[in-house]
Amino acid sequence: MPKQQHPTSPARIVGRRLRAPLAAVAAASALATLAACSGPGSGSGSSADATPTAVNTAVGGTPATLTLFSGAGLEKYEQGLADAFMAKYPKLKLKLRVEADNNYNTVLPRLLASDSAPDIAAPNDLLGGVKDGLLTNLDAYDKAYGWSKKVPASALAPGRVSKGVIGSGALYLAGGSAGPLTGVFYNKELAAKVGMKTVPASIAELDAVMAKAKKSGITPIVASNQDGLIGHLYNLLLGDYMGAQKLSDIVYHKPGATLDTPEALKATKTLQKWIKKGYFASDVNAINQEASYGQFTGGKGLFFFQGSWITQTIDKTFKGKYGVFPMPPAEKGGKYAGMTSNTLAYSIAAHSKHKDAAALFLNFLTTPEAAKVAVDNGYAAVTSDSGKTPSLSGTLTEQIQTGYAAIAADNGFDSWIQNAAPAVNTKLPQQLQLLVSGKVEPAAMVKTLQATYADAVKDN
Template structure:
């Protein structure tokens, strides 16, 4: 087998060098140019990714490499394992040099892939997307994180990355606790509130939550989306129009969350709890429901003793979530054509089926091939969202630093130290300032 996997981290090594690496892009590398100029090397494909070999993505990428090698017997594939943190922190330094991968996994969004694209560090893939049919396979909200304009804002402009899997926020529930009270899975928001009321009447806090990190913001955003349409999402996430933070979408959501807190549906101590605290308490059976992401699926499968299930946030057509990380091609890559061919392999049915079987939420997979019932349920829930073009991204995505703002403002709601109106004022102020900085207003 020609694959060489390097255990050492090129990113970590280069990060230790003096910052002389921050020269202008494309200096003397002989690699591809930003407009898709040729290959300096057609005998080696260097891949960087940060997936564990036992994960759904790691196993799928291994399958893709196997297929690629069988079709390119004269090409040596070099795989270098990085960590998410290493690439996130050092990509801008490393990619200005000549010793870059041909294709690498990278995070999506304005502050990550968008920044690299705007700085000329990533090769446009628009022609390849059309030639290979990626733009047909990855339509609607899936393609939003793949395209960036000249300012690095997602949702328009050139293709700079290709996602192969997805992620979304849904509701995990404890089947045994539901059965004890004779409760059914809710299909509307009103039914969800009746279920929560029934648990609270028995002295059971219905929702495992975490106000010190992302989960509470994602619950709040699900409530926003319950009152929103795609136009609102595009205004909020893509700056297509102005957002009224005191309009019906955000006002109803914030007031409803405040009401849930007052009624005891969210524990008062959750303001100081982390996502780990939340997940562990749900898995232990302390709470009947947890609103969180598909990234918890594998751990719940492995650790939860009680019978459990998962359903989409009831009544919503739009849901918190997005495509997964992107495959991107650095501007200075030596083998961009091979990189594009490898990306195309990752979207083939046999690779997507590996993702499906392992709970990796394929973007071009077939849930009917999945044998494990819980994996199939998760994948079918995701497919239902895709069928409605229902991915609406994450509440903290629009502007840099907004994550901390969302966490802080919603902690104030749990602590009852701010009213819903005051929380919305705080969210609006940071959003407006961040948007002005991004757009240069």
């Protein structure tokens, strides 16, 4: 093999002579970049148009094309809204820009900050979006259209932000009022098999049904936890034991709100107890949401703690074979609690070039036409159904409406604790996986989550 390399081959010369200068240039430019005193991102101040004052509501006849940023799981629903909107205002076009659900939250803020921002979106990190000037202050539109007068205050409060706290102040997320029922989906055939004849009225009664199922060889709970979606059940338990208000306070960053409470501990211990009793499939940590849909529709388990958005996906193969009831209160006769989010409320991007037309869409969301699209897609609109109590009879749509109404009557709507901060959204699935595997005790888990939350809130 040729071993001798000519001592003055080009590679050698260049190597020796240029190594030093190149290194010097690299070091110098590195220092120059670092020394440039402004940090990254500090110049993104296009907030001038984030608070429009002169607004126009007569834009229905002016041709414009709007973009709505949609998640794949909600595509059918949001296309329905877009179609209904375009039917009412034929001059306006509303296009969906669809992103995979697991990328939605990470892509959205970057897209909103870009020049090609969508006009309309439902941001999950509302506080971050407001802080970074990505969302339009809707107060002027609220005044022009009178939303505050025709939409329930409780439906608009989650869209108000003041000094880094949600619940009051300027409006950034608005529309009508409808949302998913997050509750207990059940397989009708298996429910009959274990003799569940009425809706369980307390956590203890729910536990009893699951114990019975376990005994007869039926997996009590279908869930996916590779993606941490046992979190739905965990959140329902938190809401039950802490009360909806205390849980919402954390999500809304209310000063003094904390997860480190005996009630949260009790909720965590209940979940741990159910894990230890074998209510979940042993490989639940390896199952993702799609696979869990397959297990539920495949009759692999009795209960499925999920939100009514799943009907959009699983109704195709499983229609009529499953029902839903709201999470039972902690004690018999207690208050219902459950997570929801206003699926008829959207934000307008600060970078949108068609803010007036986008606001017309938000106004459209307050109409019965929009509410009908929501109900058709498994969401519940606030109606006058609240007299009924949850039951195991009736159609799925009826069950969703009555379940939603039961929670509304108890003022029991809260939100997912993951929504408190992005860091909590990362931490919770890990902690739930640890809990499932018996690698963390409830007290330590609650403390870890609280520490993550406190750390994230401090940064704001």
